[in-house]
Amino acid sequence: MTKTETPQSSGGDVRLHGISKTYGSFTAVQPLDLTVPAGSFFALLGASGCGKTTTLRMIAGLEEPTTGTVELSGRDVTALPPYKRQVNTVFQNYALFPHLDIYENVAFGLRRRGIKSVKKQVEEMLDLVQLGPMARRKPQQLSGGQQQRVAVARALINHPQVLLLDEPLGALDLKLRRQMQLELKRIQTEVGITFVHVTHDQEEAMTMADTVAVMNGGRVEQLGAPADLYENPGTTFVANFLGTSNLIEAEVVEAGGEELLLRAADTTLHLPAARCSASARKGEKVLAGVRPEKVALTHADDADGIAAEHNRLPGRIKDASFIGVSTQYVVEVPGLGELAVYEQNIERDGRLVPGAGIVLHWSRAHTFGLDATQDIQAGADLDEEAA
Ligand SMILES: Nc1ncnc2c1ncn2[C@@H]1O[C@H](COP(=O)(O)OP(=O)(O)OP(=O)(O)O)[C@@H](O)[C@H]1O
Numbered sequence: 001m002t003k004t005e006t007p008q009s010s011g012g013d014v015r016l017h018g019i020s021k022t023y024g025s026f027t028a029v030q031p032l033d034l035t036v037p038a039g040s041f042f043a044l045l046g047a048s049g050c051g052k053t054t055t056l057r058m059i060a061g062l063e064e065p066t067t068g069t070v071e072l073s074g075r076d077v078t079a080l081p082p083y084k085r086q087v088n089t090v091f092q093n094y095a096l097f098p099h100l101d102i103y104e105n106v107a108f109g110l111r112r113r114g115i116k117s118v119k120k121q122v123e124e125m126l127d128l129v130q131l132g133p134m135a136r137r138k139p140q141q142l143s144g145g146q147q148q149r150v151a152v153a154r155a156l157i158n159h160p161q162v163l164l165l166d167e168p169l170g171a172l173d174l175k176l177r178r179q180m181q182l183e184l185k186r187i188q189t190e191v192g193i194t195f196v197h198v199t200h201d202q203e204e205a206m207t208m209a210d211t212v213a214v215m216n217g218g219r220v221e222q223l224g225a226p227a228d229l230y231e232n233p234g235t236t237f238v239a240n241f242l243g244t245s246n247l248i249e250a251e252v253v254e255a256g257g258e259e260l261l262l263r264a265a266d267t268t269l270h271l272p273a274a275r276c277s278a279s280a281r282k283g284e285k286v287l288a289g290v291r292p293e294k295v296a297l298t299h300a301d302d303a304d305g306i307a308a309e310h311n312r313l314p315g316r317i318k319d320a321s322f323i324g325v326s327t328q329y330v331v332e333v334p335g336l337g338e339l340a341v342y343e344q345n346i347e348r349d350g351r352l353v354p355g356a357g358i359v360l361h362w363s364r365a366h367t368f369g370l371d372a373t374q375d376i377q378a379g380a381d382l383d384e385e386a387a
């Protein structure tokens with residue numbers, strides 16, 4: 001079959017206006033405004049309990065919002081039951097019918113609507129998810145990843161405008177999950193419908209989605225393209241939850257120009273004013289952030305060679321872990337605590353071992369600034385939990 005025969009549905013956009021959900025006195029989702037553009041791959045990312053599933057269920061019509069409205073393709077569907085919304089959901093446990101073979105599982109939605117000639121559509125769907133040869137097997141004769149693909153085919157055959165996926169890869173082991181991420185992305189690109197994908201795995205969200213909404217405690221903390229969120233986190237939660245950040249408490253000693261001058265412990269740091277999301281007047285505190293892979297380590301004996309326009313901090317290596325592509329260092333910086341540094345393994349300096357005196361340095365342009373009134377640790381432990 002050629003690609004052009006792949007069943008095409010046009011994606012719809014999803015607009016949430018002030019939707020919230022409270023259970024008794026507990027608010028699971030705070031009033032939320034969100035637009036998911038038609039045809040996009042949108043991820044809701046957040047730790048356990050932050051309100052991802054509740055949000056998804058309100059879009060599907062499986063949960064009634066306490067306040068607000070849900071719009072699909074410009075139509076207010078808040079009062080419509082799930083089956084009247086052009087939305088299908090794929091759940092973590094797939095929910096395949098064990099007594100039906102793969103073909104009949106995929107055909108189910110069509111048969112239920114009384115459609116007799118299902119062959120062409122089912123075969124196209126099985127091709128799309130690359131399970132044609134398995135059509136006559138039962139679900140328990142398939143691997144987890146294959147069952148997952150059946151669940152996707154079974155949902156897509158109904159030509160929804162929007163496909164909702166709630167941790168659909170959660171039951172798979174890491175390697176299979178990585179494969180399925182690429183597979184789902186391919187399917188989405190091919191059919192062109194809107195995908196809203198819920199996950200607590202930040203790598204998964206970044207790999208698959210055009211836009212990621214980072215949720216925390218029933219709110220969207222920040223929304224954007226993966227690279228933009230990663231490079232320009234707006235809160236400590238996003239900085240710590242999406243990858244790792246070094247956050248340094250500093251005081252503004254000079255403001256007003258293109259660069260802010262900061263004092264951290266006994267060192268001066270430079271921060272591009274445009275990269276500081278906090279108010280930063282002279283005398284105020286800010287958090288200066290830098291990602292571990294942006295920081296270089298130079299042995300103290302060679303510190304003269306460091307580019308003058310780099311931010312620099314003196315320190316001592318506390319720990320070094322070789323992990324193949326990179327070495328991850330923990331560096332103790334007097335007065336500031338521990339910072340993380342990831343160095344690619346290209347030419348390794350044999351002197352960079354625990355105990356060595358070093359200088360950390362990085363391009364000023366790679367420094368971002370955050371509001372210092374936030375919890376500096378927010379989101380840091382959650383990430384480890386989710387990994
Ligand atoms: N029916 C309910 N009654 C009371 N509280 C509920 C109900 N459903 C969900 N909650 C609470 O609402 C919060 C959000 O739940 P939700 O299922 O949306 O989280 P989630 O982000 O999907 O988490 P996870 O990653 O663990 O699936 C949780 O604290 C949960 O305990």
Ligand SMILES: [Mg+2]
Pocket residue numbers: 052053054
């Ligand atoms: Mg959930």
